[in-house]
Amino acid sequence: MSDSVNTIVDDPFAAAMAEDDVRGRSLWMDAWHRLLKNRAAVISGIIMFVMLLVVLFGPMLSPWEGDFTDWDNTSSPPSLETGHWFGTDAVGRDILVRTLEGGRVSLMVGLVATLVSLVIGVTYGAIAGYYGGFTDRFMMRVVDIIYALPFMFFVILLMVVFGRHIVLIFVAIGAVNWLDMARIVRGQTLGLKNTEYVEAARACGVEHRDIIRRHIIPNLLGVVMVYVTLTIPQVILVESFLSFLGLGVQEPMSSWGALVNDGAQDMESAPWTLIFPAAFLTVTLYCFNYIGDGMRDALDPKDHF
């Protein structure tokens, strides 16, 4: 059957194919590229970045202080002449500066409370998932029970009971939001625990603690990142709920929720006091949601053509 007299063609194609096999693409690179293709997520990311800069540095550039009361210009609409680009509220405070400073608080609460949520949730979920068996069932039962409770009411209770200290806000919101994170992390850990490389590590005698540290946690990063991005807007929302009810941050600090509350009261006469903080809040939540969605799709694409 063979015809060795004829030469087999010297084929650049085959050479290229061999090279291809060696060059790989890491999981993160893949995910990053997918994320970058998601226009909504990218635009949201840019907006958030700009928002962050504006909120951090904007108040420094403004001639007005957040608590300065400009008695000549109370409840004045936005105008360039008065220098109050977003207008003023009933006591003459510049809305632009107030909004930006409120943004600092809202974003800070968002990040810190999410961090609290993260730490509690990941630890809890990883332990439950890794040890499995009775520990897991028990821990998850606890989560189920807490999940069923009207948590918002408990947060309100906490704020009423212990006062409106900002640290308490972080803790209260974070302590209430860790459930989803715990569930997700536990699911991931369960899956990871049964992978072959963890089995291999066990077979080599690696300690539980080290396995968690070296194999489980790095692989949780992806999922955790997604949920962090999705938790931040939730947390900001909870904080603004509280502020709206008068149970959030104390004066003179203000957050977007509190500003919206104030603005809602003067809504008919001075709508700009409501609109600007509301717009900033909404845009922030909107963008975070898109980024979170984008990250989720990037790290775990379902082939929706």
Added chain:
Amino acid sequence: MALLDVRGLTVTFDTPEGELCAVDRLDFSMETGETLAIVGESGAGKSQLMMAIMGLLAENGSASGSAIFKGRDLMAMPPRELNRVRGAEIAMIFQDPMTSLNPYLTIEKQMTEVVQHHQGLRREQARAHAVEMLRAVRIPDPEERIRQYPHEYSGGMRQRVMIAMGLLCAPDLLIADEPSTALDVTVQAQITQLIGELGEKSNMSMILITHDLAAVAEIASRVIVMYAGEVVETGSVDDIFYRPGHPYTQGLLASVPRMDSSVDDALHAIPGNPPNLQELPDGCRFRDRCTRAVDACRNRPPVQRLEDGRSSRCVRDIDTGELLDLPTLAEPEPERTASPEPEAVE
């Protein structure tokens, strides 16, 4: 007139990595009463070929060409008309019985709806007909079992249900896409046998898509061999098994371990890997794995068609294996035109 005549069928997919051509200007035809086997590796395009004809391509897929079935071009039919053909004149069964049945509906509902829709039967008649069909595919106690849900059936039984469902309207053509691949080995043989019997009994035409050469040998009458989206060889079952002409077919057959070979003989395999459809070589797609490729293979090999129905896409003669003396060996690769918009599938 041929039952099914496919000309110039091209199927492309729009993927994030670019356009992928799964089936390239493919021609074939089949007669009434034949059992045609389409053979090839995974990714050769066998399933996509049939999906395109049936109008079941995924959203990012599009197809061009013609598929004349009983005088009408399936590819040009409006969706409503195509729906009347599907299920009633052409039935298709799929590879994975575990997921091909709706877990939320009873077997009865899923079967009776076919005859109720296509033939307007009333519920009792439809039910009786379905029970008979289940009996024909040897489901035990069909009167009772028809009221059950798919998860109460085993894999092999579910595939039988799929077959029964396909036969309800006595279609002219049954397309079976790797019907036994997902099943246990012992069950595979049963299903293959069942399909073969049913085909014989009713003189129904069948297309069997498979990479299981044993099944082909058992029930097929004609064979089409596909590689990387093209047909490389066709012939009767005897021709393909006893006188394979194309190097790929020869490689396939040589890869099957034989009962009469010695334990010490090395297993034969076709060298190389299945091709990446987005980086196909010029000319003959098999040439970088072919032990008998020559310079001339850089151009798309012509198709030799013989009187007895055999054909082969190769520069070597189908019978002798000698290089053909073809003046058109310098024929360049024809331009690939963009495929038209896919038909809207309801």
Added chain:
Amino acid sequence: MRQEGIIHHATSRLLGLIPTLLVLITIAFFMIRVAPGGPFDGEKVLPPEIRANLDAKYHLDEPLMQQYFRYLGQIITLDFGPSFQYKDWTVNELIAQGFPVSLTVGGLAMVLAFFVGTAIGIAAALRQNTAADYSIMGIAMLGISIPNFVVAPLLILVLAVYAGWLPAGGWDWSIQRMVLPVITLALPAIAYIARLTRGSMIEVLHSNYIRTARAKGLPGHLVIRRHALKPALLPVISFMGPATAGLITGSVVIERIYSIPGLGSYFVQGALNRDYTLVMGVVIFYGVIIILLNFIVDILYSWMNPRIRFDEVM
């Protein structure tokens, strides 16, 4: 055979609810008791004897654990005790007053959310990746992102103040006064459900059994109605449990903004006034509702999903 499975399932789930209830009651109880300041530390400073009498009357002078068990005993007989701030009322009465209002608003919002949300989600799924799909989902995302205390004033401004079509708030059981609160409350839920339905429907439409249904020559609308709808809606049914919790949470703000005398308002007032029994009562009451609803959803889900229905029996 089917009935047995469901009853068995339901009973075991019901028993599982009891520990949840206990935890709920206990946490609420101890939290509010731990709070600095009691119900009688109001503006007026009471003379010590009256204070002692009041404390004794409401058993506030007993050791904490004793108060706890006394309270548990009361709860079992469904007696939430007297309100501390509304002196002539018992908590039961207050709940009986406020709940029907909240129920109406919340119930209507839930119905609206389910039907509108699923309709939007299915419409988007069927037009996947078209401009219509992106715009629908963009608006849905907005629904999730705009807090209801932002939407409400805007709606009031536009529809009530400027256009004058609807009243700005208050409650008199008339349809007009129900429109704005119900819509505002339902909006985030509609958005969530729309997104969920869309994702679920898309996934179902890609499944093999839908391919089979198409291969059988069934027309598109039949494929969707008969084969795709139920599997696609199952996750949405599951979501109705947490959705209810969300609606209850949202109602606190809605009732505030629209001046609706519902249970949420009572709760906030009670919290601010340290009305222990009222707060406890509302928390437990809502908690029970959420738990019950999760239970009903759970049963509904198992009934709709044949695999679960039968697994219990086997």
